[in-house]
Amino acid sequence: MRFRTLAELAQACAKANRPISAVMLEDQAMESGQTAERERKKMLDYYGIMKEAVRKGIYSDKPSRSGLTGGDAKRLHAYSREHEASLQPHAGDAMAYAIAVSEVNASMGRVVATPTAGSCGIIPGVFVSSQERYGWDDDRMVDGLFCAGALGYVIANNAFISGAEGGCQAEIGSAIGMAAGALVELKGGSPAQSVHAVGLALKNTLGLICDPVAGLVEIPCIVRNGFGAVTALAAADMALAGVRSAIPSDEVIQVMLEVGSAMPSAHRETAQGGLAGTPTGKRIAQQLAKDQRTP
Numbered sequence: 001m002r003f004r005t006l007a008e009l010a011q012a013c014a015k016a017n018r019p020i021s022a023v024m025l026e027d028q029a030m031e032s033g034q035t036a037e038r039e040r041k042k043m044l045d046y047y048g049i050m051k052e053a054v055r056k057g058i059y060s061d062k063p064s065r066s067g068l069t070g071g072d073a074k075r076l077h078a079y080s081r082e083h084e085a086s087l088q089p090h091a092g093d094a095m096a097y098a099i100a101v102s103e104v105n106a107s108m109g110r111v112v113a114t115p116t117a118g119s120c121g122i123i124p125g126v127f128v129s130s131q132e133r134y135g136w137d138d139d140r141m142v143d144g145l146f147c148a149g150a151l152g153y154v155i156a157n158n159a160f161i162s163g164a165e166g167g168c169q170a171e172i173g174s175a176i177g178m179a180a181g182a183l184v185e186l187k188g189g190s191p192a193q194s195v196h197a198v199g200l201a202l203k204n205t206l207g208l209i210c211d212p213v214a215g216l217v218e219i220p221c222i223v224r225n226g227f228g229a230v231t232a233l234a235a236a237d238m239a240l241a242g243v244r245s246a247i248p249s250d251e252v253i254q255v256m257l258e259v260g261s262a263m264p265s266a267h268r269e270t271a272q273g274g275l276a277g278t279p280t281g282k283r284i285a286q287q288l289a290k291d292q293r294t295p
Helices: 006-016 020-032 036-058 072-082 089-106 122-134 138-158 168-186 191-203 221-240 249-262 279-293
Strands: none
Touching: 006 020, 006 138, 006 191, 006 249, 020 036, 020 138, 020 168, 036 072, 036 089, 036 122, 036 138, 072 089, 072 221, 089 122, 089 221, 122 138, 122 168, 122 221, 138 168, 138 191, 138 249, 168 191, 168 221, 168 249, 191 221, 191 249
């Protein structure tokens, strides 16, 4: 890649007079040795999987393998259409779709890790709801995915995207930043605005711990995907309105690295602290363990 930081990415875009997605596609094709057309086809297939997971999660209330979760996306989707929901339809759909994909993941369905399985709902939630609202075709959404990929590449190589390494800020936070920055490009924003969106999004999730109850990617992971999708919409709107990240986004990524590295192990996907360490969290884990031992 011709960039390692978000600043270098913005500079590469300015020099080439191309959007982030185009720069990323060119670099990805060069690195993989494949044609740009082949890389786009692969990304289009990934987007198809995302949309399939949204539909499956919205129109099915199949519980997870543990029985702890399932059906919330369907409930949210119905509520937003039958009542005066606080969120406008777009944000409400983004939230419901993000939860839908996360529920599909919990029920062992097929998802795309963006950037991880624990945060797999945020980008599909933002992208599919935005596509429905604005009437964009799938080819345009592929551009958005390449933009998101470039932003995730920078985060992963300068901090982390794994909850076991840096807490949930690394998974949910990264996904929010990727979705927000990509949405800025999809709506006609500049590379600089996309970069600001990443910083704005990440600042809002610094310190978020990874505390999955019973070690499963369900509680609180699924609802965090829903909230994350709404946050991504907000960060994109801020950046497009001209709100800037006062702390450069690359420095925010460094802070995420520092915070995650200092985070106690109990708060990094070990299911030993946070919500997993509550009396109810422990009781759920014990019951699931007992059920697994029962023939």
